[in-house]
Every structure is written in C-alpha cells, then in structure tokens.
Amino acid sequence: MLQALSRIGRRRSFQVCAVLVVVLGLLLWWLLPLGKQAPSGTLTFSTGVRSGVYQRYGERLRGDLAKDLPQVSIRLRTSEGSQQNIARVATGEADFTIATADALATYLRDGGPGADRLRGCVRLYDDYIQLVVPRDSPVRRVSDLRGKRVGVGQPGSGVRLVADRLLTAAGLDPTNGIRAVPDGIDTMPQQLEGDLLDAFFWSGGLPTSAVQELSDRFPVRLVPLEASLIKELQAAGGSARHYRSAVMPADAYRTVQQGQAVPTVAIANVLVTTDRTDPALTEAFTRTVIDSRDRIGREVHAAQLVDLRTAIYTDPLPLHEGAKRYYRSVKP
Numbered sequence: 001m002l003q004a005l006s007r008i009g010r011r012r013s014f015q016v017c018a019v020l021v022v023v024l025g026l027l028l029w030w031l032l033p034l035g036k037q038a039p040s041g042t043l044t045f046s047t048g049v050r051s052g053v054y055q056r057y058g059e060r061l062r063g064d065l066a067k068d069l070p071q072v073s074i075r076l077r078t079s080e081g082s083q084q085n086i087a088r089v090a091t092g093e094a095d096f097t098i099a100t101a102d103a104l105a106t107y108l109r110d111g112g113p114g115a116d117r118l119r120g121c122v123r124l125y126d127d128y129i130q131l132v133v134p135r136d137s138p139v140r141r142v143s144d145l146r147g148k149r150v151g152v153g154q155p156g157s158g159v160r161l162v163a164d165r166l167l168t169a170a171g172l173d174p175t176n177g178i179r180a181v182p183d184g185i186d187t188m189p190q191q192l193e194g195d196l197l198d199a200f201f202w203s204g205g206l207p208t209s210a211v212q213e214l215s216d217r218f219p220v221r222l223v224p225l226e227a228s229l230i231k232e233l234q235a236a237g238g239s240a241r242h243y244r245s246a247v248m249p250a251d252a253y254r255t256v257q258q259g260q261a262v263p264t265v266a267i268a269n270v271l272v273t274t275d276r277t278d279p280a281l282t283e284a285f286t287r288t289v290i291d292s293r294d295r296i297g298r299e300v301h302a303a304q305l306v307d308l309r310t311a312i313y314t315d316p317l318p319l320h321e322g323a324k325r326y327y328r329s330v331k332p
Helices: 002-031 053-068 082-090 101-109 158-169 188-193 209-217 227-235 238-242 279-291 293-297 301-305 321-329
Strands: 041-046 072-077 096-100 118-134 149-151 179-181 199-204 220-222 244-248 262-274
Touching: 041 053, 041 082, 053 072, 053 096, 053 279, 053 293, 053 301, 082 096, 082 101, 082 118, 082 158, 082 262, 096 101, 096 118, 096 158, 101 118, 101 158, 101 238, 101 262, 118 158, 118 188, 118 209, 118 244, 118 279, 118 301, 118 321, 149 188, 158 199, 158 227, 158 262, 188 199, 188 209, 199 209, 209 220, 227 238, 227 244, 227 262, 262 279, 279 293, 279 321, 293 301
Parallel strands: 041 072, 041 096, 149 179, 149 199
Antiparallel strands: 096 262, 118 199, 118 220, 118 262, 244 262
C-alpha cells in the first residue's frame, strides 16, 4: 500500500515538474527574443563627392555600423549630392542617404518618383553656405558675381539648388547672369587656385576639408550672405522655409576669416530612408548614428553637432517606424 502511494506521489511530482518546465519554457519564449534574428544582408549608403563631408562621414560611420551590425554589409556609393541622393533612395537604388531639408522639400513638392515613401531617421548637422573667392577679389556680395565664372555645384547637388536661389534673390539670372560652371567641391578649389574660376559656392558642414586645404595653400575669403538675401529666400515660401540665418564662427577656418565671423545661410541635413526598410535595421542604424557621434566627431567636426534632443525633428519627412522605436527606447 505504502509503495503504491509512493509511486503515485513520484508520478505526480514528475507531472508537476514537467508542467513547470513547459510553463517556464513558454515564459522564456515570451520574454526573451529567442526567435528574433539580427539584421542581415547588404545595404547601400549614398554619400556625396569624395572630398565632401557626406563621404567622410559615411566612411567613418561604416566602421561603427560594421561593429554594431556584423551581419550587414554596407556599400558606400559616391554621388553629386543631395538631389541625386534623394532620387536614389526614393527609387530603390540606395537604402540610406543624407540630404538637405530644402532638397527633400523640393522633391516632395515636385512629386518625384517614390516621394511618398521617403522617411526620416535623424536630423543631423547643419550645412553652411560658403561663397569662396580669392582674398584680393572685388566680390563683396552675391550681386558682384555678375558676368563672373562661378562654380555652382553639380546638377544633382544640394549646393546647386541653393546657389541658383541665392543668385536669383540677388537679382542675377543663374543661367545668363553669370558664367556658371557645374562642378563640385572635388574640383572647384583647384580651379579657383588656377584662375579658372572667380568664385564658387559650397554647402557643407564646418569645416569642409577641401576648403580648409585650399586656404592652407592659397589666400581666400568668404563672402558674407547678407540678411536681405535670406529674407528674399524665405519670402519665396515652400521649400525655401528651411533656410535660416546663421553665422560661420570666426575660427571655422584657421586662415580664411582672420578673426571675423561671417553671416550666411544654414540648412539642416537629414538621414533618409524609405518605408521599405526593415524597422529593426532602421532602429539599429539610428542607434549607431547617435552613439557614434563623439567618436566620428573627432575626425568629422560636423558630426559633433548631432543632438539627441533635436534628432527626432526630421521635417519635411515623417519618422520611419524603426527610428520611432529607437527614440522611444531612449526616452527618459
């Protein structure tokens, strides 16, 4: 009798243990991301011209992404700039890019292919418009460029967009009022130094290495962009609302400004993807951008200006769902 009861007790104990194991397993399955796979595959990041800030930033960000997303292969692809970057991402030729807010707003306004699929991840740093001339140049304002040889950026660049608008605001026809040279920052400094240009526009973070290197070997000056031009730009409305008055600090370039701050125009840069991009990948990508700020900033100064408090404001684009997840995860 006692042996029979003992056997029944052992059987019941075994059954209870088995049930507990199953319940514990279900709890672990529910609580732990056992079935969640890390992002994998290949993605393309469209950057900019080889000597520009977009490319330098992309090169350094790729190193951090490789550590944080070891199963993802990142391919960098150079470009003419913001306008080409946006078109690539919108049409599926690239997965992520950086572009200026005014170029994004223009693409949305014009209803470019895939415009409705564009999403923002991070508001990055500001670009500053830089009008560079030889130090002894008679050009003191944008209107003085009439008839001169002016580098205005490549057709697919963000600088081309804002240069045309600034020239128009100054009363100059971008096509006939100057002798426009459609080159980028990779060639314009050498052309200015070789007397093949009288001036060039550039839109980039501070300092832009190509401008810094030019100033180290050739005397140049930055032309102020007066407040009246900015008012004229903003009065146009639409995508021009993304321009704001700014000042290039006196120490932005060691030998150019000679201790003087220079008034100019600033435009926000946005990290861009589309609603096609996997939310888990976008969340991880966004996290790496924020976490790598200080390390990259030691080499690419503009990266230091990425700020978690303002990163969420990706106007004119809505936030990607994956980016929203990241910002929720770090919300105090």
